[in-house]
Amino acid sequence: MTFDAVVHVSLRPGIADPQGATIERALPALGFEGVSGVGVGKAISFRVEAADEAAARSLVEDLCHRFLTNPVIEDSSITLQPADVPVA
Amino acid sequence: MTFDAVVHVSLRPGIADPQGATIERALPALGFEGVSGVGVGKAISFRVEAADEAAARSLVEDLCHRFLTNPVIEDSSITLQPADVPVA
Numbered sequence: 718m719t720f721d722a723v724v725h726v727s728l729r730p731g732i733a734d735p736q737g738a739t740i741e742r743a744l745p746a747l748g749f750e751g752v753s754g755v756g757v758g759k760a761i762s763f764r765v766e767a768a769d770e771a772a773a774r775s776l777v778e779d780l781c782h783r784f785l786t787n788p789v790i791e792d793s794s795i796t797l798q799p800a801d802v803p804v805a
Numbered sequence: 806m807t808f809d810a811v812v813h814v815s816l817r818p819g820i821a822d823p824q825g826a827t828i829e830r831a832l833p834a835l836g837f838e839g840v841s842g843v844g845v846g847k848a849i850s851f852r853v854e855a856a857d858e859a860a861a862r863s864l865v866e867d868l869c870h871r872f873l874t875n876p877v878i879e880d881s882s883i884t885l886q887p888a889d890v891p892v893a
Contacts, residue, residue, distance in 0.1 A: 725848050740849070740873070749868055751854035760813050760848040761828070766839035780837055785828070 719800040720773045727758035807888040808861045815846035
């Protein structure tokens with residue numbers, strides 16, 4: 718089965734986020750009010766081929782921990798759904 | 806009302822994604838099989854103060870088009886939900 722996976726990587730609370738802080742500082746000058754707590758993270762999307770959803774999730778979690786994120790400073794969350802593409 | 810907003814920014818189809826391509830090339834060497842179509846985008850999260858959901862969505866869309874994305878090469882999608890924080 719094929720699954721569409723998205724891994725959201727965000728900085729852990731307390732880790733400096735200069736990119737988010739810069740966006741937040743720029744907003745009032747552009748006329749945007751009422752926006753706070755800006756954080757910039759990554760969204761890594763890909764397609765996974767696996768026997769079932771549990772296998773796909775396990776592969777994506779392993780990938781997250783070993784390669785895509787730095788667990789010292791980053792949190793990650795995984796979204797997985799069956800790809801709506803007919804299997805040939 | 807306060808809303809939690811997440812703006813997902815991804816490269817448009819056909820735009821080169823060297824970061825995603827690099828991840829995809831590295832995976833077999835790490836023992837990960839069955840992963841394809843890797844794309845790396847941004848996830849910008851923040852909190853919006855607005856009268857209602859329509860006002861909040863309109864503000865976030867405006868912010869997207871004027872500031873957060875480059876519509877020539879990037880697509881964006883907006884996720885908005887009421888923040889579960891009691892208003893003081």
